[in-house]
Amino acid sequence: MSSCSAAQTPHLLNLSPEELAAWLQAGGQPAYRAGQLLQWVFHHRAESFQQMSNLPGELRRRLEQNYRLWTTRPLAHRRAPDGTEKLLLQLADGHSVECVLLRQGPQRRTVCISTQVGCAMGCVFCASGLDGVVRNLTRGEILEQVLRLQQLLEAEERLSHVVVMGMGEPLANLDELLPALDLLTSPQGLGLSHRRVTISTVGLPRGIRRLAELDRPYHLAVSLHAPSDSLRTQLVPVNRSIGLEAVLEAVEEYFRATGRRVTFEYVLLGGVNDSPQAARQLGRLLRPLRPLVNLIPYNPVAGLPYRTPDEQRVRRFVQELQRQGVQVQVRRRKGAGIEAACGQLRRRHVQQQTAESPAKP
Ligand code: SAH
Numbered sequence: 001m002s003s004c005s006a007a008q009t010p011h012l013l014n015l016s017p018e019e020l021a022a023w024l025q026a027g028g029q030p031a032y033r034a035g036q037l038l039q040w041v042f043h044h045r046a047e048s049f050q051q052m053s054n055l056p057g058e059l060r061r062r063l064e065q066n067y068r069l070w071t072t073r074p075l076a077h078r079r080a081p082d083g084t085e086k087l088l089l090q091l092a093d094g095h096s097v098e099c100v101l102l103r104q105g106p107q108r109r110t111v112c113i114s115t116q117v118g119c120a121m122g123c124v125f126c127a128s129g130l131d132g133v134v135r136n137l138t139r140g141e142i143l144e145q146v147l148r149l150q151q152l153l154e155a156e157e158r159l160s161h162v163v164v165m166g167m168g169e170p171l172a173n174l175d176e177l178l179p180a181l182d183l184l185t186s187p188q189g190l191g192l193s194h195r196r197v198t199i200s201t202v203g204l205p206r207g208i209r210r211l212a213e214l215d216r217p218y219h220l221a222v223s224l225h226a227p228s229d230s231l232r233t234q235l236v237p238v239n240r241s242i243g244l245e246a247v248l249e250a251v252e253e254y255f256r257a258t259g260r261r262v263t264f265e266y267v268l269l270g271g272v273n274d275s276p277q278a279a280r281q282l283g284r285l286l287r288p289l290r291p292l293v294n295l296i297p298y299n300p301v302a303g304l305p306y307r308t309p310d311e312q313r314v315r316r317f318v319q320e321l322q323r324q325g326v327q328v329q330v331r332r333r334k335g336a337g338i339e340a341a342c343g344q345l346r347r348r349h350v351q352q353q354t355a356e357s358p359a360k361p
Helices: 004-008 017-026 032-042 057-066 139-150 174-184 205-214 229-235 237-241 244-258 276-289 311-323 344-356
Strands: 073-079 085-090 096-104 108-112 116-118 133-136 161-164 197-201 219-223 263-268 292-297 327-330
Touching: 017 032, 085 139, 096 139, 096 344, 108 139, 139 174, 161 174, 174 197, 174 205, 197 205, 205 219, 205 244, 219 244, 229 237, 244 276, 263 311, 276 311, 292 311, 311 327
Parallel strands: 108 161, 161 197, 197 219, 219 263, 263 292, 292 327
Antiparallel strands: 073 085, 085 096, 096 108, 116 133
């Protein structure tokens, strides 16, 4: 654990670029220093202020005294044969979050990041929410996941996509997520196109509307998992107070405002929501929105009673949806064997800790 004073030193990445520029200016530095500093952080993958060789030594010392560049400590690092890497990061307050690097083909390098410690949505098949939500991540903690994963890349690899699909409900933490994404998509940060950023939500209509009003065409993915309110409320308890209709209305607004087609995610749980009838019902429900449907065969979570449907059942579901004219893809499983589904690694770590120190409340 870091000392008390170190833990209180502010995180550099929690500053907006404007706040950083103001701090530098107050210390008598020219305006271009902020750009130089961010260049080191985002492009040169700097690990310390000391490495920032084009900053004056005195400034590097002042930065070290006043800010922390890193607040997390990697607790676990896994690498799967397909190139997927997963980090479990310990935050300054001892909690932990997961993030994942996915390698697809020669070019595509995607990071999957978390927005909360735990999750309040309670989806019954998901490891992240089994113990509820602890807190929101700060913008700096969100950015730090991207930077930690970027440091795992080879020199010739470039980060190309960000998916906000890790632990937590992103639309329940937009105040911290949006400034982080602003930096990732600005030339001062990573300069990623908005289109290469996907935000995955359980479907909170107010949050979807707020995104629609932003005028930043992020790709939106909505986790539906059921074609009817009764089944959805069983699987996604937060649906009880929202309802499918309100979710789909907000999605339509997002589509109208941004011109971006929305993706619907649907976790296939054997014998629960994977019947051909469910596929037909889903097709009829979604067809007017001309969506892309992403089917995700259930990734088993220890202790949960669900099962992954077999290939034939998945194929039948795909065919039924296609028959309704809905574009569909089955998400290939990446990182098998490293517990890459959100929340699994953290859960195991927390369980181990609890087992090792039963006296802890
Ligand atoms: N809260 C956001 C992001 C969560 S995780 C949301 O609900 O979209 C991203 C996706 O993984 C969601 O669609 C989620 O339902 C799915 N998921 C969670 N646990 C899973 C599991 N065990 N197997 C397959 N997909 C899972």
